[in-house]
Amino acid sequence: MRIFRRYANAHRMFEVVLEERVIRRKVGLVASWSDASLDTEHHRSPIAARAAYDAMCRVYTERAIPLVAEEIDETVAPVHVVDPTTVATDPELEAQCLASPDSPAPWSVYADWLMAAGDPRGPLAALHLAGKTTEAADYLSSHAEALLGGFADAVELTWRHGFAIGARIKVVERDDRTFELEESTAGFLALPIARFVRALRFGLADREVEANDWGPTLDAILAAPQAAQITELRFDDYSSDDNEISWTPFGDLTAIVGLPALEVLHIRSGLGGTLGPLALPALRKYVRISGGLDPRELTDLADSTLPGLEFLELWLGTPAYQGDVTVADLAPILAGTVVPALRHLGLVNTMLTDELVPALARSALLPRLATLDLSRGTMTAQGAAALVAHAVAFRHLTAVDLDDNHLTPAEVERVCAALPQVHSASQRDEERAGDGEAEAEVERFVALGE
DSSP: OEEEEEETTSSEEEEEEEETTEEEEEEEEGGGGGGOOEEEEEOSSHHHHHHHHHHHHHHHHSSSOOEEOSOOOTTSOOOOOOOTTOOOOOHHHHHHHHHOTTOHHHHHHHHHHHHHTTOTHHHHHHHHHTTOHHHHHHHHHHTHHHHHTTOTTTEEEEEETTEEEEEEEOOEEETTEEEOHHHHHHHHHTSGGGTTOOEEEEOOSOOSTTTOOOHHHHHHHHTSGGGGGOOEEEEOOOOTTTOOGGGOEEEEOGGGGGOTTOOEEEEEOSSEEEOOOOBOTTOOEEEEEOSBOOHHHHHHHHTOBOTTOOEEEEEEEOGGGTOOOOTGGGHHHHHSSSOTTOOEEEEEEETTHHHHHHHHHHOSSGGGOSEEEOTTSOOOHHHHHHHHHTHHHHTTOSEEEOTTBOOOHHHHHHHHHHOTTEEOOOBOOOOOOOTTOOOOOOOOOOSOOO
8 A cells, every 4th residue: 555645735645554564654855766765664463553544644644735636747846935034833733743652753744834824834844754954954054043042052952853853052142242041041932942852951040059949940931831741951051161060050940830740850059048848740750969958858758748759969078068868868768659650760979878778678669669869979888898788679670870989909809799780880989998907097088079
């Protein structure tokens, strides 16, 4: 079975072929049809393949777009004019795209529709769909004003199925003026090119010491049409060249509970802020990076509602940078009631590594975990001996990360003999006394403080 069509008044066409359990789909430009890529899908049975073929054909043909079925003279491509000021919308097609994040078919149809409507997003999507990323970047650059307005230098996009689904946003200084992070965020999310954006990653809102605050940026997200579809937020796109983590607060992010679809949250801040209890039923992954975590954040975490959380990574830090967390502060998490679906736990970058081993071995949470991360900490012979003594409790884990601690080669060998799934290839060097003398006293420290 075969369907072969070209959209009238456009310069794209498609072909879908069904052969037993295999579907072959080709979408491309009329003028370069012979070079268009071919996608192949294999199905478990002819019946399943036919159902998928029928669904694909419906997606391509059910819209009220005139189609040309006759033979096409590929030597004459129809003239296609893109009007940079044109903004075309079709809520039904957009809904189909949002409902099918893993299927390219509805996105390709929407790209064709936009192209036929003269919207500059259409050709851009078509280039991405054809795998022509260099040409797509050139097109975006030449149509930057139409597609990105005044935010081209503030935003870096990621793409899927021809459309922007993610963005990295930073503060920009231009023409003796600073475009604040919340301003660029609100302006970008109001653009048609941001219609399908689901993931956002942010640089610093302010590089001044102790002045950073991502709260206004979060407010801009909540006020945008995309708020209900945002699945990933990362407040972490900066390095020590921009600002030391110990100088960086995150502000007031309590309003984050207004993002019902949020699945991934990363926060990188050493001075902390206000997060409050997290009532985020869709959250699957939470990473909190700090050189000194305030125990109050663990209290808020203990009061959170996180039924779907599978991955939790906490950088606890050191008291030298206000990281005064104790093992007792972690008790509600280790009890497992706060995080019933958790499969990965990271308690990293902490002075408590030795103490955590027996506490984990006794915890109700450990038997439910698949992986454990105790890296970047201060594990010594005491923690290694505890792991060996409690090896039975940890043996079900598929991976235990002990990298970047303070273990000697002999201690690493003993731990790995008891728990072969341990990763411990990298350990921080320690000074040793020579000629049979006792080990020199060595100050142990976490990997990230300042």
